[in-house]
Amino acid sequence: MIQIKGLHKQFGHSILYENYNREFLAPKLCIEAPNGQGKTTLLMMLAGLETYESGELLFSGNTLTEPHKQVAIASDCIALPDFLTAKQVINLSSNTFGCRWPTAIVDGFHFNEFLNTRFDALSSGNQKKCQLILALMRDAPYLLLDEPSAALDQASIAYLLTLLDEYLVHKPQGQIIITCHEPAAFVKHGFECMPL
Numbered sequence: 001m002i003q004i005k006g007l008h009k010q011f012g013h014s015i016l017y018e019n020y021n022r023e024f025l026a027p028k029l030c031i032e033a034p035n036g037q038g039k040t041t042l043l044m045m046l047a048g049l050e051t052y053e054s055g056e057l058l059f060s061g062n063t064l065t066e067p068h069k070q071v072a073i074a075s076d077c078i079a080l081p082d083f084l085t086a087k088q089v090i091n092l093s094s095n096t097f098g099c100r101w102p103t104a105i106v107d108g109f110h111f112n113e114f115l116n117t118r119f120d121a122l123s124s125g126n127q128k129k130c131q132l133i134l135a136l137m138r139d140a141p142y143l144l145l146d147e148p149s150a151a152l153d154q155a156s157i158a159y160l161l162t163l164l165d166e167y168l169v170h171k172p173q174g175q176i177i178i179t180c181h182e183p184a185a186f187v188k189h190g191f192e193c194m195p196l
């Protein structure tokens with residue numbers, strides 16, 4: 001369970017979160033809110049990739065000193081070294097986080113034929129697949145996916161949903177949080193929707 005207590009976040013003089021408090025109880029949760037309300041920023045703060053002025057972010061009651069060890073995130077906002085090929089980006093991540101090459105996930109997304117393409121030359125759907133592969137391969141207890149179905153074709157969404165069906169099986173404390181503007185398919189697979 002993720003708890004957010006008294007969060008304050010602003011960009012310059014623009015306040016995005018002021019004394020924001022939430023408990024994310026459902027194991028599989030979809031956060032819904034209009035554009036620009038702060039969903040991506042919240043996921044980035046939870047992943048330890050965005051700073052905040054004050055507040056507490058608690059994971060099963062604890063603050064994380066090294067969030068990258070327990071939280072994996074996929075988001076268009078995370079800049080990848082786009083002069084590298086997809087294979088090189090995945091290898092980099094695999095070496096950095098000490099996880100195996102994600103053969104099954106790469107196959108499942110039919111991504112093999114794009115491995116030797118530079119990340120910046122991939123289509124938006126294939127960039128999304130690469131971001132998802134990078135997050136899913138880490139098998140972290142907390143998985144944050146920012147608009148995971150955006151730009152994906154139907155077969156890839158179906159494959160992602162089957163992966164998410166299984167994801168928490170051996171992670172009793174784990175949680176999947178996604179943001180999504182069209183959550184119907186995720187709701188069918190057990191996601192609970194909640195407003196930001």
Ligand SMILES: Nc1ncnc2c1ncn2[C@@H]1O[C@H](COP(=O)(O)OP(=O)(O)OP(=O)(O)O)[C@@H](O)[C@H]1O
Binds near residue numbers: 034036039
């Ligand atoms: N690095 C930044 N510097 C300044 N403002 C920022 C920065 N990142 C985000 N913002 C602003 O914070 C607000 C929330 O952005 P965010 O991307 O978190 O919203 P969102 O709910 O995910 O939107 P969408 O549904 O369009 O993806 C927006 O007004 C955005 O312009």
